[in-house]
Amino acid sequence: MQSSRFTLCYRRGSPLRNHARLALLVGTMVLLVCSGCDVQRRKSDAELGLNPQQAAGRRLYDQYCDRCHEPYLARAKKGRSLHGVFKKQFLSQSGMPANDQRVGEMILTGRNMMPAFGQVMSQQQVQDLLAYLHTL
Ligand code: HEC
CATH class of the missing domain: 1.20.5 (Single alpha-helices involved in coiled-coils or other helix-helix interfaces)
Incomplete structure (x- = not known):
């Protein structure tokens, strides 16, 4: 019926x-x-060959950076792609040396439209994040 x-x-x-x-x-x-x-299929930490610290950094990246910075594709979002960020001697946008100290400072204090993360991330977390950025 x-x-x-x-x-x-x-x-x-x-x-x-x-x-x-x-x-x-x-x-x-x-x-x-x-x-x-x-949409690219998201690779696992193992496929990317990340050690535990780098994997922890990746979680932080997903949480705080991914909305503005593409990690693996070259295209820009609100900020430049961070693919290969540590592969050159100088940062392409700011011209600052591409080293842990400068990038760490930028993460902590921000720069122009880039927000500061000094209030939300511990020193250890910044270290983990930097370890991950080196793999990009
Ligand atoms: C709201 C968007 C936004 C978020 C979230 C963000 N950024 Fe940025 N980022 C920017 C912008 C915009 C710039 C360019 C700043 C400038 O004018 O030099 C930038 C610049 C940078 C640079 C320097 C690039 C260069 O070539 O000089 C690095 C490295 C960077 N961001 C890393 C990060 C990391 C790591 C995170 C996560 C903790 C993050 N950003 C979160 C927007 C963002």
């Missing part, structure tokens, strides 16, 4: 409604395909 009533309702659906349903389906599929272009 219940199912035959459903069939009746479904059959009575106006062509306009069916079109809307089709449009929704196509829209969803397009969205799924497009998001696939951009």
